[in-house]
Structure formats: structure tokens, C-alpha cells
Amino acid sequence: MNFVAPDVNYYSMLPFITVLLTAVFATILPFYVSRKAIAGLSAVGLLVALAASIGLWNTNLSSFYGAYRSDNFALGFGIVLIVGALIAVISSVDVAKRGGTMQAEFFAILLYAVSGTMLLASAHDLIVLLIGFEVMSLGVYVLSSFQETAKSEEAGMKYFLLGGFASAILIFGIALVFGATGKFGLEAINTAVLSPEFKNSSIAAVGALFILIGFGFKVAMAPFHQWTPDVYTGAPTVVTQFMSVAVKAAAFAGFLHIFGLALQNVSGWQTPLQFLIALTLMIGNLAALRQSNLKRMLAYSSVAHAGYVGLAVLASPSQGFSSALYYLGIYTLMNAGAFAVLNVLSKDDDGLEIESLAGLGSSKPLLAATLTFFLLSLAGIPPLGGFIGKYLIFSAAASSGYYGLVILAALTSAVSLAYYLRPIGLMYFRPRVTVLPDFSGRSTRVLLVVCAAGVLILGLVPNAVYGLLELVKK
Amino acid sequence: MNEFLHVFIMFLVAGGIGVLALIVGAVLGPKKPSRTKLMAYESGNDPIGSARERFPVHFYLVAMLFIIFDIETAFFYPLAVSFNKLGTFAFWEALAFVVLVAVGYFYILKKGVLEWK
Amino acid sequence: MVETQYYIALAAILFSIGAVGFLTRRSAIQMFLCVELMLNAANLALVAFSRAWGDLLAQSAVFIILTLAAAEVAIGLGIIVAIFKKRPTTNVDVLSSLKG
Numbered sequence: 070m071n072f073v074a075p076d077v078n079y080y081s082m083l084p085f086i087t088v089l090l091t092a093v094f095a096t097i098l099p100f101y102v103s104r105k106a107i108a109g110l111s112a113v114g115l116l117v118a119l120a121a122s123i124g125l126w127n128t129n130l131s132s133f134y135g136a137y138r139s140d141n142f143a144l145g146f147g148i149v150l151i152v153g154a155l156i157a158v159i160s161s162v163d164v165a166k167r168g169g170t171m172q173a174e175f176f177a178i179l180l181y182a183v184s185g186t187m188l189l190a191s192a193h194d195l196i197v198l199l200i201g202f203e204v205m206s207l208g209v210y211v212l213s214s215f216q217e218t219a220k221s222e223e224a225g226m227k228y229f230l231l232g233g234f235a236s237a238i239l240i241f242g243i244a245l246v247f248g249a250t251g252k253f254g255l256e257a258i259n260t261a262v263l264s265p266e267f268k269n270s271s272i273a274a275v276g277a278l279f280i281l282i283g284f285g286f287k288v289a290m291a292p293f294h295q296w297t298p299d300v301y302t303g304a305p306t307v308v309t310q311f312m313s314v315a316v317k318a319a320a321f322a323g324f325l326h327i328f329g330l331a332l333q334n335v336s337g338w339q340t341p342l343q344f345l346i347a348l349t350l351m352i353g354n355l356a357a358l359r360q361s362n363l364k365r366m367l368a369y370s371s372v373a374h375a376g377y378v379g380l381a382v383l384a385s386p387s388q389g390f391s392s393a394l395y396y397l398g399i400y401t402l403m404n405a406g407a408f409a410v411l412n413v414l415s416k417d418d419d420g421l422e423i424e425s426l427a428g429l430g431s432s433k434p435l436l437a438a439t440l441t442f443f444l445l446s447l448a449g450i451p452p453l454g455g456f457i458g459k460y461l462i463f464s465a466a467a468s469s470g471y472y473g474l475v476i477l478a479a480l481t482s483a484v485s486l487a488y489y490l491r492p493i494g495l496m497y498f499r500p501r502v503t504v505l506p507d508f509s510g511r512s513t514r515v516l517l518v519v520c521a522a523g524v525l526i527l528g529l530v531p532n533a534v535y536g537l538l539e540l541v542k543k
Numbered sequence: 544m545n546e547f548l549h550v551f552i553m554f555l556v557a558g559g560i561g562v563l564a565l566i567v568g569a570v571l572g573p574k575k576p577s578r579t580k581l582m583a584y585e586s587g588n589d590p591i592g593s594a595r596e597r598f599p600v601h602f603y604l605v606a607m608l609f610i611i612f613d614i615e616t617a618f619f620y621p622l623a624v625s626f627n628k629l630g631t632f633a634f635w636e637a638l639a640f641v642v643l644v645a646v647g648y649f650y651i652l653k654k655g656v657l658e659w660k
Numbered sequence: 661m662v663e664t665q666y667y668i669a670l671a672a673i674l675f676s677i678g679a680v681g682f683l684t685r686r687s688a689i690q691m692f693l694c695v696e697l698m699l700n701a702a703n704l705a706l707v708a709f710s711r712a713w714g715d716l717l718a719q720s721a722v723f724i725i726l727t728l729a730a731a732e733v734a735i736g737l738g739i740i741v742a743i744f745k746k747r748p749t750t751n752v753d754v755l756s757s758l759k760g
Contacts, residue, residue, distance in 0.1 A: 553669060553672055554672060554676065557669070557672040557673045557675070557676040558676040558679070558680060560673055560676065560677070561673070561676040561677040561679070561680040561681070562680055564677070565680065565681075565684065603737060603738075603741045606737075607733070607734040607737055607738060608734075610730050610733050610734055611730055611731065611734050613730070614726060614727050614730040615727075617723065617726070617727075618723065618727075621720075621723075
């Protein structure tokens with residue numbers, strides 16, 4: 070038997086390899102250079118990966134016989150993930166300012182997690198996808214227990230135990246799907262399902278349900294969301310920022326890929342997913358209403374947003390993929406921006422009482438203005454990006470016939486106005502009661518303005534960017 | 544829906560066995576605790592001190608590192624068996640793998656995890 | 661030759677024992693062991709399916725999953741040790757400072 074060297078195209082993996090190499094250097098170098106230099110190195114590595122992703126746009130390279138693909142879907146998600154990680158790296162500078170500890174390993178583990186998320190977004194094979202999923206998860210478990218406070222350790226423990234449970238369910242689901250089809254490649258699975266001699270549809274359906282549970286956990290869909298508020302509150306704010314945007318975006322990339330490319334012709338998961346989405350929309354938005362802590366409120370709001378993006382998984386891949394990517398890109402800017410404001414305003418990682426925001430509009434106009442931007446966009450007020458994102462996803466789901474869910478999503482979105490507008494009202498129409506610290510450095514202030522501008526531009530001229538994403542369609 | 548049924552029944556039975564094992568153990572198991580029975584089992588010797596004595600954390604660290612490097616070795620067995628057929632490509636790939644593992648090794652070495660104090 | 665469905669039934673039983681154990685146990689270590697049991701149930705299913713399809717790919721997948729499990733053990737034990745160094749038991753119910 071002759072050995073045939075596998076099909077490896079290093080160019081197609083350029084962004085991924087860049088991030089991985091940066092992570093390796095960030096592992097070794099802290100013994101020799103300062104923590105600040107590592108932060109700089111991480112930022113440079115991420116920027117190079119960003120440039121590489123943009124350079125590869127439209128080239129459609131693939132590697133490992135199509136198991137790893139740098140198509141526009143993967144590159145678009147890669148750009149979103151890198152931006153999310155960059156925002157976390159910049160925000161981490163402020164943590165040192167307020168006297169918090171941020172060990173040098175933070176950057177290495179963050180970058181390893183980012184490499185996992187990128188692998189997850191590019192994978193067209195269940196095993197490659199699983200490796201990306203686990204590298205991402207393992208990195209984030211460590212990050213969320215990173216500070217030696219009781220809360221942070223508790224968050225890490227909860228996340229790890231429940232996350233391990235969910236991964237085990239996902240892996241069993243993958244085993245069942247392989248058992249039903251005999252294939253790991255996403256397109257090959259679909260071909261096997263469609264072939265006339267396919268007779269294991271029940272095994273495939275059970276496997277799909279298991280995979281649904283695994284991903285439902287990772288993107289925080291009710292009723293698998295219980296860890297979310299605790300972990301998001303307990304983890305260091307910068308880590309929560311990263312988790313709420315990059316991990317969610319990457320998990321959705323895998324979610325969309327599996328259910329859009331491999332299992333769309335398997336029956337039995339669509340109805341449960343509709344229930345999950347309906348439950349997520351209601352629980353996320355209603356629970357966020359009664360939170361008094363801003364960090365916890367944002368945690369529940371991120372559960373609710375998982376419900377909106379979940380609609381894109383139900384929609385047909387041709388519309389669902391691009392609308393989910395557009396939404397998650399905007400979501401990364403607005404949610405990471407809101408967490409960045411929260412990070413510079415709080416003296417530790419316990420978050421901030423919403424009441425204490427009163428009067429911020431006059432005392433810290435820039436922070437108040439950008440936070441207002443992000444919250445309005447999260448609420449989906451036109452002309453900000455959040456509105457366009459929601460509109461695209463709702464119309465994608467509606468054109469696939471899920472009118473009931475779209476109406477529910479619109480109604481709960483209206484409910485969400487209550488908790489998004491309350492901090493804004495407090496900031497501008499109430500006198501100041503507590504004096505909040507302000508740890509924002511110049512880089513963070515620039516970052517906030519850039520994020521706010523991005524949210525506005527993506528909302529005002531959606532066609533400029535969404536036109537590019539049309540190419541994402543399969 | 545009919546074809547789903549037997550799979551679900553299989554999972555019900557499987558889950559039932561799991562629950563049943565726990566219940567039967569709790570209900571039927573004779574519970575006549577005596578001092579000797581509750582004593583920690585130490586191969587026939589009388590236990591000395593508390594069984595909850597704490598190991599130095601160091602012990603866990605080394606155990607964890609063992610697990611990692613142990614598994615990494617497992618990848619080399621298939622490589623060793625088919626190395627002659629795989630040629631230079633596999634050599635360079637394996638080298639890349641070893642370098643990545645070595646980075647981890649370098650890290651723990653620098654952190655002083657392997658020094659017994 | 662033993663039929664594939666018996667292996668799958670065994671895998672399903674192992675998986676269910678792990679899942680039920682995870683949900684009923686309260687010690688972090690035991691919960692973690694249950695997760696490992698579930699992972700190995702998946703491995704068993706993969707190996708059985710691999711033989712049924714005559715495809716060795718799934719067996720190499722088992723290799724990868726074993727590695728993932730080892731990495732999970734290392735990280736999990738790290739977190740468990742870090743947390744319970746400061747607390748008297750490994751019972752997860754003591755971890756209740758985050759609520760709401």
C-alpha cells in the first residue's frame with residue numbers, strides 16, 4: 070500500500086497558524102519580557118491574523134481534503150472572532166490599572182482559545198470541529214477561574230463540570246451520527262442521508278438531538294443556560310467579555326455548519342430547536358428584567374441574544390448563514406463594548422449595581438454616551454446595527470415560515486427595551502449618588518469610540534458590508 | 544415516528560438500568576455499620592491517622608502532567624508502526640507535534656513544577 | 661461475531677449511568693468521573709460503528725477523543741484542586757455564592 074501525503078495547504082490556514090504561533094510565543098516569552106510586551110505581542114499577532122483573513126477573502130482555499138476550509142463563512146467568522154479577542158486584549162490593560170491581577174498566562178490561554186474558535190468556524194468535519202470546540206472550551210474554563218477569588222473559582226468549577234457534561238453529550242451525538250452515516254465530513258453526511266439506501270434515520274435523529282443539546286449548552290440556550298448568569302458574573306469581566314462574544318460566535322458557527330450543512334435533511338431536531346428558542350427568548354428577556362447588577366443583566370441579555378441568533382439556525386442556510394454572521398459581528402462590537410465600559414467603571418470583577426450608574430451622563434460623558442450607544446443597539450433601536458441584525462435574522466426565519474417564533478422574538482425584543490433603557494434613563498435623568506471610578510486608558514477610549522462608530526456604520530449602511538456577505542451563501 | 548420508538552425505548556431502558564442500579568443499591572444493600580466496617584481499608588492494617596490527610600498539591604501537579612505526556616506518547620505508537628511507509632512528510636509533522644509538546648514542557652520546567660522541594 | 665447493536669446498547673447504558681450519576685452525585689470528583697464514563701461510552705460506540713462500517717477513521721477519532729479527555733482531566737483536576745484547597749469538602753453544594 071502506498072502512502073499518499075495528505076492534502077495540506079498552509080496558506081488556507083494562515084490566520085489560524087498565526088494565532089497559534091503567537092500563543093506559543095506568549096507561552097514562552099513571559100519568562101523573559103514584561104507582561105505589557107506580551108499584551109502588545111498578542112495584539113500584533115491578532116492584527117496579522119486579521120490581515121491574513123482579509124487577504125484570503127474570496128480565495129476559497131481548503132486543506133485536508135476539505136476538512137478545513139477558508140471559505141468566506143469561516144473567514145467572516147474568523148474576523149469577528151479576532152475582533153472580539155482584540156477587544157478583550159485591549160480591555161485587559163485596564164484591569165492592571167485598577168490593581169487587579171492579570172497573569173501573563175492570560176494572553177497565551179486567550180490566544181489558544183481563539184485558535185480553537187477559528188478552527189471551529191473553519192471545520193467541515195465533525196472531528197476537526199470537535200477539536201476546535203474542545204480547545205476553545207478548555208481555554209475558557211481556565212480563563213473563567215483565573216482570579217483567585219471565591220467567585221471566580223466557583224464560576225470556573227461550574228463551567229467546567231457542566232461544560233464537560235455537555236461536551237460528552239455532543240461527542241456521543243457525533244458518534245451516533247457517524248454510526249448512522251459512516252461519515253465525518255459535513256457534506257458527506259448530508260449526501261449519505263439523502264442517498265436512497267439510507268436506513269438509519271432514527272439513529273441520525275437521536276444523534277442530532279444530542280448535538281443540539283451540546284451546542285445549546287455552549288451558546289447558552291434555555292433550558293441549558295443555567296450556568297450562564299453564574300459563570301458570566303463570577304468570571305473576570307474581561308473573560309466574560311470574551312466568552313459572551315467570541316465563544317458564542319464560534320459556537321454558533323459550528324452550530325450553523327452542523328445543522329445547515331450536515332443534518333438539514335435529518336428530521337426530529339427542528340421542533341425541539343423551536344422550543345429551545347422560544348424558551349430562551351422568554352427566559353433570557355424576563356430574567357434580565359429583574360436584575361440589579363449590570364454584569365448579571367448583560368449575562369441574561371446574552372442568553373436572550375442566543376435566542377435571536379438561534380432563529381438563523383432554523384432558517385434556510387442560504388439566508389441563515391449570512392444573517393447570523395452579520396448579527397454576530399454587530400453583537401461582538403456592541404456587547405464587548407458594553408462589557409468594556411463595565412470593566413473600566415468597576416473597581417473589581419463583581420460588576421456594578423445598575424443604580425450606581427445614576428448621573429454618569431454628566432460626570433463621564435464619553436463612557437455614558439458609548440454605553441448608551443451599545444445598549445440602544447442591543448435593544449435593536451434603529452438606525453443602530455442591532456436593529457439591522459435583528460431585521461435580517463427575523464426576515465430569514467420568516468421566509469422559512471417560522472412566523473410564530475419571529476412574532477415571539479419581536480415581542481420579547483420589545484420587553485427587552487425596559488431593561489436596556491433603564492440604565493440610560495438613570496445615567497442622564499438622575500442626579501449622581503455614587504462616585505464611580507474610571508480606569509479607562511487612552512487605548513480603551515479609542516476602542517469604545519471605534520466600537521460605537523462600527524455599530525452605527527453597520528446600522529446606517531448595511532449594504533456595504535452585507536453585500537460582501539452575500540458571498541457567504543452556500 | 545415509529546422508527547424513533549425503539550431507539551427511545553433503548554435509551555429509556557438504558558437510563559432505567561442506571562437509575563435502578565442506584566435505587567436497588569440504596570434499598571436492598573444491608574446497612575449494619577460497625578466501627579470496624581466503617582474503618583478505612585488499608586490492606587488489613589489498622590489505619591493510622593485520618594484518611595482525609597492532604598497530599599501536597601505538588602503531587603497532583605505531577606500526576607496531571609503525567610496524564611498529559613502519557614497520552615501524547617500514545618500518538619507515537621501508530622507513527623512508529625507505519626513510519627517506513629509514511630516518509631519524510633510524517634517526520635516533519637511529528638516534529639511539529641514534538642515541538643508543541645516541548646513548548647509545554649519548557650513552560651512547566653520554567654515554572655519549577657518538576658522540582659521536588 | 662457480536663452484533664453491533666449490543667455494543668451500542670452497552671455504550672448507551674454506560675452513557676446513561678454516567679448521565680444519571682452526574683445529575684445525582686454532589687461530589688465534584690464523582691461528577692467528573694461520570695463525565696469520563698460518558699466520554700468512554702462515546703468511544704465505545706465509535707469503535708463499534710467503526711467496525712460495522714469497516715472504516716478505521718472512527719478509531720483514529722477515538723484517539724483524539726482520548727487526548728481531549730486527558731486534557732480535560734488535567735484542567736479539571738487543576739480547577740478542583742485550586743478550589744478545594746481552601747474548602748473542607750469537594751461537595752459542589754458549598755459553591756453557592758453566585759445566585760439570582
